[in-house]
Amino acid sequence: MPQQSPVTQRHGSSFATGTMGEGGDLEESTINNGGVASSSRTPQDKVTPFSYYFKPTLQDYVLMGLMVPLFPFRLLLAVICLLVAWAAGKIALMGLSPEIVNAAPFTGWRLFCRHLIMWCSRALFFAASIQKIEFVGEAADSVGRFEDSSVAPIMISAPHFSYLDAFISGTVDITPVIKASAGKAPVFGRFLTALQPIFVNREKAESRQSTKEAIIRRCDTEKGVWPPVLIFPEGTTGNGKCLFKFKPGAFYPGQPIQLTSIEYISWMSAWNPIVMAWDSCIPVWQSMIYIFLQPHVTARIHILPVYYPTDEENKNPALFASNVQQVLADYLGIPATEHTYENARDYLRSLIQRKRKRS
Secondary structure (H helix, E strand, O other), rough: OOOHHHHHHHHOOOHHHOOOOOOOOOHHHHHHHHOOOOOOOOOOOOOOOOOEOOOOOOHHHHHHHOOOOHHHHHHHHHEEEEHHHHHHHHHHHOOOOOOOOOOOOOOOHHHHHHHHHHHHHHHHHOOOOOOEEEEEEOOOOOOOOOOOOOOOOOHHHHHHHHOOHHHHHHOOOOOOEHHHHHOOOOOHHHHHHOOOOOOEEEOOOOHHHHHHHHHHHHHHOOOOOOEEEEEEEOOOOOOOOOOOOOOOOOOOOOEEEEEEEEEEEOOOOOOOOOOOOOOOOHHHHHHHHHHHHOOOOEEEEEEOOOOOOOHHHHHHEEEEEEEEHHHHHHHHHHOOOOOOHHHHHHHHHHHHHHHHHHO
């Protein structure tokens, strides 16, 4: 029986069993009323989402060693998936200027190309050792699983562990909000643009404003026309030991929100290379190698009930975001903090400066 990684262990009894047990149950009335559950916010100095350090055990090295013969085949499959997705994205965008790509959802052969990219995303998951995807929650066994975008036009997921989280689009028909630089990346940029995402540059105020307007438009005047908009409200990746403060972008429209959370269950003894925090003991490229050398990973997507905002929350996006953050934190059994992307960026800069002074 494989041991569970900290990604599973820290979430308490409900995540350890993969069900909404007593440790993670949320009453429907609590969610619909927009109330904040009983646990309080954790002070800044108690726990942070910035760092993730691990030390593989002998067992971990043995398991990864056994996967070395499969590594080139997994890598080849990943390259094929990326190339097919790139080609599909290039075809889907033929004849479209950047200004009209997101004018309306794709139809016909462009939609087929979009679906092909989604299938490639799922195959890429498989190549990266994530062979199994589970859905848990009260709606997990239903045909649609998630509420229709005409009811809940926004889907959020937290905590945000790594870049692989975005490939949830391979199992769910969504349009993600992603950073603008990703749309300009070689290979990735072409097929990501074909998914018709909303791009945002976190460093520029005008980009954040246009992103907010695009989200409101898809959730208001174009509600039900587009697939749900997927947003990682923390705005960055962390170690998952607590939640970053939720940014208000997903909450400005004042619409019902589908709550989800992704969990990765690894066979590793006490660590998971999928977790990519700001301060890690290994670089991203080494994490990717370790990911491909894992024997098996299960991605478990927790589907919580739709959160319906109150009138007060509709008038106050910051309150709406704070309450939803607390609901998810209580379900996961981890603290909700006031830490932000800006805090993580400053923390890393400070860490780099200290290392330079030592050297």
